[in-house]
Amino acid sequence: MCKESKPRHLWSPSQFTNANRVRPLPKQMSVTSCRCIQKAWLASRVIPRHRGSYLMPGAHRPINEANIRLALTITRGCAFDLFIVLWSLHPVRTTLMMIINVVRGFFPAFRGYSQAMIVDELQNLISSGCFTWSRLLKLLVAEIFRRAMETAIDSFASANENVVHDSVRFFVEYQQIAQRLRLDIPTLADPVVRDCLQESDLFVRSFNGMGGFGLLSPFDFVQILAQISELASHLWVLLTLTGGSTHMGALLLSILSALLPLFLSRCGLTPSHPDLAYTSKEARTAERQEKLRNLAYNDAHRPEVLLFGLGPWILHSWASARKSMMYDERLSPLNQSTLPQILHQINVSDLLFALQNIPLLLMFQSSSASLGSLALYRSSIQSVVYTVGNLVNTARMAFQSIFLMGAFCAAMNIKPRLTPPSEDAEKYPSSPNGMKIEARHLSYTYPGCKEPSLKDVTFSLEAGESLAIVGYNGSGKSTLAKVLLRIIDFDQGDLLVNGVDIRRLTPSEYHRHITTVFQGFSKYSSTVRENVGLGYVPNMQSPAAIEHAMRLGGSDTFVGSLPNGIKTKLDASGFEFMPYSPVSGHGTMASRLQHGLSGGEWQRLAVSRAFMRADRPEVDLLLFDEPTSSLDGCVQNKIFDTIDQISRSPQGEKTKTVIFITHRLSTARRADKIAMMENGTITEFGSHDDLLKKGGSYATLYRASV
Incomplete structure (x- = not known):
């Protein structure tokens, strides 16, 4: 098996683009700026003294001088631009939200000041002997009115914030999903890109109100403004309550004694949660543990896990990785018994509380001190600390x-590797007779592999011709198909489509002129209509188009017997029922609404999906990778007869090029040309009769199959 190798390079300048953003960044967000952001982000993940090792995606960066500089670089590069884009979604509401949050920061101090006035009034009324309920009632009504106004403002602020956050959340999630859909397989294969997208996902999740888990969205930064205003208001109250050197000294003593625990934690004298800076070994162990967990829980791997008896190995390997992580955690300084932790066992809160009471005793000596001012003083001190x-x-x-x-800004500016620069892009050269394909010395090596999967592949196929690609397993047939389909790129050589370099064609535009059936075709847990209609979405809601495609693909023979016809929901896992998810009040299983299909039935649906667009005039190439591997000979012949019929005009002229990969050499005889692949290259190319006369590998393989 090929192991994934570390990236040998970062993103190139051509991989950054602003063209695909719904709301483009300002002009100053240049390619150079994007590269600086990406480099700063990647540099922040480097583990000190471990060159080539990176923190796991989402791990906390240590707060040090180097990372502070990187954070400033990122902030200068994208913070203002991103905030302007988000602010423009709801300018008035966003501005109002920021103003109200600052104003709300003064509420706690004003609340304490108001309550202190009530206490002082009560003290004066009682001490003077002129106590009246009417005066007390007025004070209580004023307090109730103040609280009602504060509650009303809070309610309005919460409703306003919900509107702003919902729109922003939708925007960033839309951008993230759209960008992921734009990226192609070669781009997503880069480990750096995957890590960037993973941290970008965390940034998007921060807009879901998950700040308690260590995530903070840009709009949550208004919390800092609110906290600063709250801190300023409490300090102002404290300054108004103190005067003279004695009281100022008492104030400083109170604040310092209250802040002492914070200084102790910063000096390492109290336990704190350190930044999650993984070492290289810990990162590998954690990654292995997570991969093994996914392997155990992923239903897509379950057949092979059972077939090859991988269960005990997965369980044992996961347990070893987990124990290793637990052992490293036990050895960490956080869990060792040290002098600071022993000191922490001493309850110093009582001592600090006693220190904070000293200023109260000093204030009692003043004739101007009152119960309200003392209560306000005490609450303000605690609020300052909090x-x-x-x-x-x-x-x-x-x-x-x-x-x-x-990571989010860098991810939004990643350009798919297969998309050519706008100045080099060309329009697809349409042809009335199909697609002409010229391959010259194509080579391709999968990332992390030493041996190439394609080596010096050369062939020419005229427009309207049909080509059968045959060969033994692992000879590179499916890889060549992916290259021809522009799913993956090639490392060396040239590939011309109707005389134009395929690298100058935009993949999305090129794909409009192709239909295909992959060997590992997709199965969707959805209706039959959608499983077929996804081949051409504009006609998905057309029953006539769906039925026509099913008739061409041969799936109409069993769809009619399904419980709800084309509306039947299918179970892509391949099971008729799943033993969970009971429907309340019915005693049935929710998954019973889904119907299971056999492998051959699924394959006929996949062929029908390809036929949704096969007969459209803009489609020039039909490529099928083992489209009938699970079908009997009768159905196979019918499908290939249909392919031949679709590739011709009503007058019988060839209008589409056809390429199919097959192990059945009796089917290969249908093609105009046959390519025999061995060890990643085409060793023989020609018609069936020519290759038989040649007496080479194809002739040997054909005679062995007859």
């Missing part, structure tokens, strides 16, 4: 979110 702690935590989260934002 706000500072929240501000520090929010700042730490914001620091980590900068790198996720950098």
Whole structure:
């Protein structure tokens, strides 16, 4: 098996584009700026003293001088542009949200000040002997009115924030999904791109209100403004309550004693949760553990897991990786018994509380001190400490979110590798007789493999001709098909389509002129209509088009017997029922609404899907990779008769080029040309009769199959 190799290069400048964004970034967001963001993001993931090793996607970056510089680079490169794009979705509401959040930061101090006034009034009324319920009632009504106004503002602010966050969340999720759909297989095969997309996903998830899990979206940054305004208001209250050197000294003593735990944690005298900086070994162990877990839970791998008896091996390997992680965690300084942890066992909160009471005793000596002012003083001190702690935590989260934002901006500017630059792109050269294909010395090696899958492949196919590709397993037939379909690129050589270099054609435009059946075709847990109609989405809602495609592909013979015809929901797992998900009140299984199909039935649906667009005038190439491997000879002949009929005009002239891969050499005789592949190259090319006369590998293989 081929092992995935580390990327030998970063993204090239041509891989960045602004063309596919729904809301393009401002002009200053140049290719150079995008490259700086991507380089800064990648540099932040490098594990110190471990060249070539990177933090796992989503791991926290240590707060150090180097990462602070990288964070500033990312912030300068994309923060303002991204904020402007998000702000433009709801300019008025977004501005209002920021203003209200700053104003709400003053509410706690104002609330404490209002309550202190009530306490002072009560103290004066009682001490003066002129206590009246009417005066007390007025104070309570004023307090109730204040709280009602505060609640109304909070309710309006929450409703306004929901509107803003919903629109922003939809926008970033749409951008992320659209970008993923644009990227091709060679781009997604790059480990750096995959990691970037994974951290970009985390950034998108931060808009779902998941700040408690260490994610902070750009709009959550208003929390910092609110906390700063709250901190400022409490400090102002404290300054108004203190005066003179004695009281100022008491104030500083209170603040320092309250902030002492924060300083102790920063100095390492109290346990804290360190940044998740993985070493190279820990990263590999964690990645292996997660891969083994996915292998155990992924239903797509279940048949081979059972067939090859991989269960005990997966379980044992996962247990070893998990134990290794647990052992490393036990050895970490966080879990070792050290002097700071022993000191932490001493309950210092009582000592700090006593220190904070000293200023209260000093204030009691003043004749101007009152119960309300003392209560306000005490609550303000605690609020200052609480706000500072929240501000520090929010700042730490914001620091980590900068790198996720950098990943998002970099990911949004990745260009599919197979898409040519706009200045080099050419329109697809249509031909009334099909697609002419010229391959010259094509070579291709899968990433991480030493041996090429294609080696010096050369052939020419005229427009309207049919080609059968035959050979032993592993000879490169399916790889050649993917290259011809522009699913993967080739490393060397030239591939011309109607005389134009295929690398100058936009893949999406090129694919409009092709229909295909892959050897590993997709099975969708959806209706028959959608399984077939996905071959040509514009006609998906046309019953006539669906029925025509099913008739051509031979799937109409069994679809009519399904419970709901083309509306029957299919179970792509291949099972009729699943023993879970009971429907409440009915005692049946939800999955019973899905119908299972045999391998041959699924294959006929896949062929019908290809026939949804096969007879359209813009389609010039029909490529089928083992389209009848699970079908009997009668159905096979019918499908190939249909292919031949579709590839001709009503007058019998060839209008489409046909390429099919097959192991059945009796079928290969139908083709105008036959390509015999061995060890990744075409060793023989010609008609069936010519290759038999030649007496080479094809003749030997054909005689052995007859």
